[in-house]
Amino acid sequence: MTTTSAPFRRAAYDAVIVGGGHNGLVAAAYLARAGKSVLVLERLGHTGGAAVSTRPFAGVDARLSRYSYLVSLLPAKIVRDLGLQFAVRGRTVSSYTPVERDGRAGGLLIGGSEARTRESFARLTGSGREYERWRAFYATTGRLARKVFPTLTEPLPSRSELRARVDDEAAWRMLFEEPLGLAVERHFADDLVRGVVLTDGLIGTFADAHDPSLAQNRCFLYHVIGGGTGDWNVPVGGMGALTDALARAARAAGAEILTGHEALRIDTDGTGAPAEVTFRTATGEGAVAGRAVLVNASPRALAELLGEAPAAPAEGAQLKVNMLLRRLPRLRDTSVDPREAFGGTFHIAEGYEQLARAHAEAATGELPSVPPSEIYCHSLTDPSILGPELVARGYQTLTLFGLHTPARLFEKDNRGAREVLLAGTLAQLDAHLAEPLTECLALDADGRPCIEAKTPLDLDRELRLPGGHIFHRDLSWPYADGPETGRWGVETRHPNVLLCGAGAVRGGGVSGVPGHNAAMAVLGR
Ligand SMILES: Cc1cc2nc3c(=O)[nH]c(=O)nc-3n(C[C@H](O)[C@H](O)[C@H](O)COP(=O)(O)OP(=O)(O)OC[C@H]3O[C@@H](n4cnc5c(N)ncnc54)[C@H](O)[C@@H]3O)c2cc1C
Numbered sequence: 046m047t048t049t050s051a052p053f054r055r056a057a058y059d060a061v062i063v064g065g066g067h068n069g070l071v072a073a074a075y076l077a078r079a080g081k082s083v084l085v086l087e088r089l090g091h092t093g094g095a096a097v098s099t100r101p102f103a104g105v106d107a108r109l110s111r112y113s114y115l116v117s118l119l120p121a122k123i124v125r126d127l128g129l130q131f132a133v134r135g136r137t138v139s140s141y142t143p144v145e146r147d148g149r150a151g152g153l154l155i156g157g158s159e160a161r162t163r164e165s166f167a168r169l170t171g172s173g174r175e176y177e178r179w180r181a182f183y184a185t186t187g188r189l190a191r192k193v194f195p196t197l198t199e200p201l202p203s204r205s206e207l208r209a210r211v212d213d214e215a216a217w218r219m220l221f222e223e224p225l226g227l228a229v230e231r232h233f234a235d236d237l238v239r240g241v242v243l244t245d246g247l248i249g250t251f252a253d254a255h256d257p258s259l260a261q262n263r264c265f266l267y268h269v270i271g272g273g274t275g276d277w278n279v280p281v282g283g284m285g286a287l288t289d290a291l292a293r294a295a296r297a298a299g300a301e302i303l304t305g306h307e308a309l310r311i312d313t314d315g316t317g318a319p320a321e322v323t324f325r326t327a328t329g330e331g332a333v334a335g336r337a338v339l340v341n342a343s344p345r346a347l348a349e350l351l352g353e354a355p356a357a358p359a360e361g362a363q364l365k366v367n368m369l370l371r372r373l374p375r376l377r378d379t380s381v382d383p384r385e386a387f388g389g390t391f392h393i394a395e396g397y398e399q400l401a402r403a404h405a406e407a408a409t410g411e412l413p414s415v416p417p418s419e420i421y422c423h424s425l426t427d428p429s430i431l432g433p434e435l436v437a438r439g440y441q442t443l444t445l446f447g448l449h450t451p452a453r454l455f456e457k458d459n460r461g462a463r464e465v466l467l468a469g470t471l472a473q474l475d476a477h478l479a480e481p482l483t484e485c486l487a488l489d490a491d492g493r494p495c496i497e498a499k500t501p502l503d504l505d506r507e508l509r510l511p512g513g514h515i516f517h518r519d520l521s522w523p524y525a526d527g528p529e530t531g532r533w534g535v536e537t538r539h540p541n542v543l544l545c546g547a548g549a550v551r552g553g554g555v556s557g558v559p560g561h562n563a564a565m566a567v568l569g570r
Pocket residue numbers: 063064065066067068069086087088089092093094095096111112113114115116117118306307308309341342343346365504508509510514515516517545546547548553554555556
């Protein structure tokens with residue numbers, strides 16, 4: 046073993062943070078601002094984890110949010126507390142879902158204006174009923190969001206405390222106790238409308254509408270409470286702008302951030318004495334002590350670092366595709382401008398029955414024959430991620446997030462399954478376009494089409510997301526599940542080792558919440 050000469054300033058820190066994902070950086074910034082000495086060790090050559098911008102296409106000045114792409118769960122309080130130079134922008138259209146009925150191309154447009162949304166519902170469903178149900182349903186989730194969201198950055202409430210805070214028996218039952226499918230079927234009659242509602246419960250979550258685990262409910266909950274509104278906004282400058290602002294804030298407050306440093310082991314004697322983190326760099330190994338060690342890496346990594354029994358297995362279930370287009374494709378549904386349709390979330394093959402079928406096929410080991418996915422165009426809302434020449438030429442980015450493709454489907458042949466799934470997914474999109482998408486793809490400097498696809502296994506390899514799970518593990522309820530959960534939901538059985546990443550209680554998504562909460566736990570607040 047070569048011992049690397051430590052490039053950092055101290056042999057011991059108040060806090061050593063394993064992982065420079067956005068949550069690790071949030072924790073670092075809070076702790077450094079509170080006067081603590083902080084060292085962040087990140088294994089990759091850059092910070093950000095799944096919240097980064099990159100130029101994936103050779104010679105093309107397009108900085109895409111490579112993995113995560115929309116922001117809802119980041120509390121304004123964190124942006125304010127840390128003085129971040131970071132902004133989000135609302136989308137004028139929330140979603141568009143194309144559909145062919147009676148041989149006619151149409152679709153459901155949500156957003157633009159209330160009148161347009163109402164009219165779109167009426168045209169699709171033949172009456173005003175479905176729209177009224179939609180309004181009532183989301184009024185309920187909105188009321189719940191305003192009560193639950195502020196609790197995410199407070200000490201963890203018990204189940205009964207949160208229930209009392211929600212103070213709405215019907216809403217509590219619908220979201221916290223019964224499978225989401227019951228509420229969806231009770232409120233809505235139209236298959237397409239049901240599907241659009243359900244998708245928020247299936248992002249990065251492999252579950253059926255009636256799954257007794259209620260994993261779909263927890264995923265849905267995190268998708269409708271963000272910011273107290275459930276709005277999903279566009280990060281100006283791309284997701285990397287958030288990470289860069291966080292890294293700047295942490296460094297400005299005195300935190301040291303080292304990339305290319307992979308933690309290998311955490312030794313702690315459980316007494317609260319400083320723990321030791323052994324790490325590896327390109328040139329050798331070293332060790333550093335931390336009075337607290339905060340692990341931004343996944344629960345799987347935490348168990349490995351501590352040499353403990355493996356964490357419960359996690360499995361991601363999504364396909365992520367990044368594209369650059371020379372122009373947006375024309376739609377078969379001529380009642381909607383492509384700029385509106387792609388500016389919000391564009392749902393494909395996400396009817397309620399289609400989602401159920403895709404889940405059932407995947408559960409039996411098959412790639413979905415009609416793969417569901419959703420698409421959005423960042424550059425329509427925020428062109429700043431494209432170089433000026435691309436903007437002048439009308440280029441646009443496209444991000445696709447596919448559902449119901451669990452990691453197990455890729456284990457035999459990742460590359461082959463990726464190709465088959467990508468082709469099948471694009472075929473579903475093409476069915477609603479007046480021209481094939483591939484004709485609109487830009488070419489990189491080597492003449493290759495600007496498109497890349499990532500399976501769950503790719504994400505595990507690149508980012509160490511366990512089984513490619515975008516939330517490190519299935520989301521938890523935002524309340525204490527028993528006394529062992531701890532005051533902030535970040536505690537482990539070692540008093541000086543905390544989780545500060547997506548796998549914590551109230552983790553998952555681009556929120557900074559577990560980073561904030563781990564910092565509060567260290568500060569004893
Ligand atoms: C394709 C995709 C799309 C998504 N879309 C959205 C979205 O639109 N909106 C949203 O809110 N969420 C989205 N998510 C989820 C969200 O991105 C993640 O839940 C969130 O970024 C997790 O942040 P984190 O800081 O907790 O962990 P991570 O981002 O996973 O960061 C952990 C860091 O720890 C490092 N690390 C791991 N092991 C070690 C080690 N041994 N030593 C040192 N460093 C280590 C990793 O390299 C990484 O940098 C998406 C995720 C993916 C993958």
